Amino acid sequence: MENDITTSGEKIELYGETFDTTDSIDVPELMIDQIIGQEHAVEVVKKAASQRRHVMMIGSPGTGKSLLAKAMAELLPKEELQDILAYPNPEDNNNPKIRLVPAGKGREIVMAHKMEAQKKVQSRNMLMMILVFGIIIYSFYVGQLLWGIIAAIMILLLTRQFMPKEEQMIPKMIVSNYQKEHASFIDATGTHAGALLGDVRHDPFQSGGLETPAHDRVESGDIHKSHKGVLFIDEINTLNLESQQSLLTALQEKEYPITGQSERSSGALVKTEPVPCDFIMVAAGNLDAMEKMHPALRSRIKGYGYELFMRESMLDTPENRKNLVRFVAQEVMRDGHIPPFDKGAVDEVIREAQRRAGRKGHLTLKLRDLGGLIRVAGDIAQSEEVTTVTEKHVLAAKKMARSIEQQLADNYLERKKDYQLFKKKGGAVGRVNGLAVMGGDSGIVLPIMAEVTPAQSSSEGRVIATGMLKDIAKEAVQNVSAVIKNITGKNVINHDIHIQFIGTYEGVEGDSASISIATAVISAIEGIPIDQSVAMTGSLSVRGDVLPIGGVTYKIEAAAQAGIKKVIIPKSNEDDVLIEEAYRDKIEIIPVTTIVEVIEHSFVGPEKNRIVEKLQNLANFKLNLDLPDV
Ligand code: ADP
Structure with a gap:
């Protein structure tokens, strides 16, 4: 069967093979193989992943920057993953200790500590009960019950105040890689300093036996959560200069202590031992972002990594059309709710990709928007309770899924x-x-x-x-x-x-x-x-x-x-x-x-x-x- 679509009145061959619906099209398992039209970027990211290099991606929104960063995390070895634990420091309460253990071990350690603490607390409580009852019974026999009760209460209060609190000695897992399939991908776009660099919570009860120990209030930041994985920051220029400076330190040192970010909170007194943060940084943005980025941070990435320019369109070849057919299949699969597309519907999507490229002989690579069109078409078909999306649905979606600018233009x-x-x-x-x-x-x-x-x-x-x-x-x-x-x-x-x-x-x-x-x-x-x-x-x-x-x-x-x-x-x-x-x-x-x-x-x-x-x-x-x- 001849597969062709019509553009500007002429027939163009679409796709050498036939297919009934996108259900019959194989979608590659690895995310890196799902990326379309950015061959150079894919090659660089593969290289960067194997050599643990940073990457800077410049390009329009929706061209696959975060997808590439995610794909990079998938390529990193999961054997290297670790859990990070914060322990109390008996010598200096405000300087919690940090320990690293292989991924999954952290959970076991915390569980073991909990069990032990529970056991200790139970046996202590038992001892206390025996002591208190003993005193009360004895005082009853010697006719001094009142004094006996007073003594028992005093003992209870004193032990509550001065006995070691076992539950406060349990370490806190601040980064967990338990049962992770692959290295972490952390998207830190638009985060504030606390979320990026870690924070120590404020303690409203700072004494009197009600306080929470410092190590228990430590929260890891995105730089720590992405240890041995990928830290992705889009619109890098919107990060304030101070945070960019701290990020640079973290990149250089590969460890960064956690301290309270709010100056007036009790957390500000606390500073942990350095916490490992050996991440690969993927910074993204448009050309403007590069200019406004901290020059030292940019030069660090440049010196220890790759810079990539994302393409906005690809040549309109049979091979690339085939890739777009696969893209439709991928988006349908990723959405999980919409029905598959038949050939007529895919033709219409490809035609739209040609239109949106705005350049002769090209197909757009602003695929997020094209994905949006696919989802709207899918939703329309679904509301009609049909099992496949057809050309009619894509045409209806084009009318419906008008951007704000288009709606503004109508207005x-x-x-x-x-x-x-x-x-x-x-x-x-x-x-x-x-x-x-x-x-x-x-x-x-x-x-x-x-x-x-x-x-x-x-x-x-x-x-x-x-x-x-x-x-x-x-x-x-x-x-x-x-x-x-x-x-x-x-x-x-x-x-x-x-x-x-x-x-x-x-x-x-x-x-x-x-x-x-x-x-x-x-x-x-x-x-x-x-x-x-x-x-x-x-x-x-x-x-x-x-x-x-x-x-x-x-x-x-x-x-x-x-x-x-x-x-x-x-x-x-x-x-x-x-x-x-x-x-x-x-x-x-x-x-x-x-x-x-x-x-x-x-x-x-x-x-x-x-x-x-x-x-x-x-x-x-x-x-x-x-x-x-x-
Ligand atoms: P960006 O980070 O450049 O703004 P994203 O990576 O978030 O863009 O892309 C959004 C979505 O668009 C992706 O999840 C994917 O579904 C689709 N997409 C974008 N670019 C590509 C591409 N090159 N190949 C396959 N899918 C893409």
Whole structure:
């Protein structure tokens, strides 16, 4: 049977073998073999595990960083695991002793101590009873019962105060590896200092026979719990500098004493002997995290480990599609509640992986989100009480599992429609329907207006952009002004150009609006209207070439949803377009390479030809002379 899926209308071979449902697909047992598309990372992690090296992983959320760290723990030898016990220190109560024993032994030791203490307490109680009853009976015979009772009470009170408290001598197990299948994986993301480095609880009764002994109040931290295992910290830069410093000490010394973290508690007086913490550290984050990380900690990891960059997409090959089929099977198995997927449903998931990659010939590796889609589709099928998930369920899930940004974009669209901020028909001078992306996976129509006024400064005109522009967007405006100067000639010098991004409460970033800005300004300067049924996206070079942008699929879909009829996109993005079937007949896609083509497709009215000709002449002139544009 031929297995293929349809993308952008063409047939693509999906998977060489057939399968009925994902139930028949083998899922590897080891977690490291379940990781998809990050071959380099897998290789490095295997090496790091065998050599006990630290790893730093940089990449987008949901690309498998914590999964890799977990897989690493699975690869570590479990024979090396140990239990850690805290013992009372008779010489200095505030300095509990620390002992290490092989994994599983700690439990036995604590049990043995408990039994012994119980026995001692029982025989002592027995002795006391005999003594007390003896005194009372004797005093009764000699006619001094009252004194006898008083003496018995005194003896009871004194022994309670001064006899050794056996139960307080029982060691406390602070790290247990009892019956652990493999080395610990501890996720210390976002923990406070106490949880990370260990703590000593406060004792409300610090004397009077009611106090809890110091060793019993010791709590191990994540650094100790991950002894001989893996300590994973995501968003490493959010850890305060003091904790990062302590973490560095722990990494270097491989042991770290536990002390009370709260200065005013009685725990602050206590400091244990050094507690072993020989863990492998896996630090993760995005590029930003690396910059804000404590430099000494970073250099320690760099010097004694590996740095990894996680990939966000993989090539769309039959092999990788096969891996994605296995991914669906894995997620179904991991969830444990949802029914298996049939081939149609898997095809749809793969199609979504292509769309989300946003790059031609690639499949996304932001697999957490894709996993979310799989679970929602599974839940829908389950609510229908069917035994397999089909294409219909995945399509329904795509509608339902919209990200916050997508929902916000919907809401934005509604709002804009209410206030008629969009124009979908007719012509307007200096007004363009630009397109932008929010949160990486949802497009919005972003109207841009331009107005030209006489310059306020007598020497030179200025470009003034408003609408919460961020750095790259501001630079884009500057670049665009170079093109505008070129195209419109001298008159720009004695004019101010105002550019407004309308309704951008969330701020605008990126340069993908630069062709829209240029078009709006040229229209304003020349007084030629722009067709409002057109939307556009593209980056503009200072020479007037239209350069590729991101998120083209989402932008086109947003335009179609807003009722726009034509959308201008960079030609180089043509193959990235993977719009949903539902939008295909609603919108015409026009790929372009230069700003002249943009103007050709967006300007209307009798004056249009004049400017197009002017621009073409200018372009030919430049081409012939090969002059620099700016
Ligand atoms: P991160 O730590 O990078 O944010 P996670 O490792 O927590 O991402 O990934 C979340 C989930 O997404 C995993 O539990 C797994 O189900 C799935 N996943 C992410 N990346 C991969 C991958 N490369 N291979 C297989 N599954 C993955």
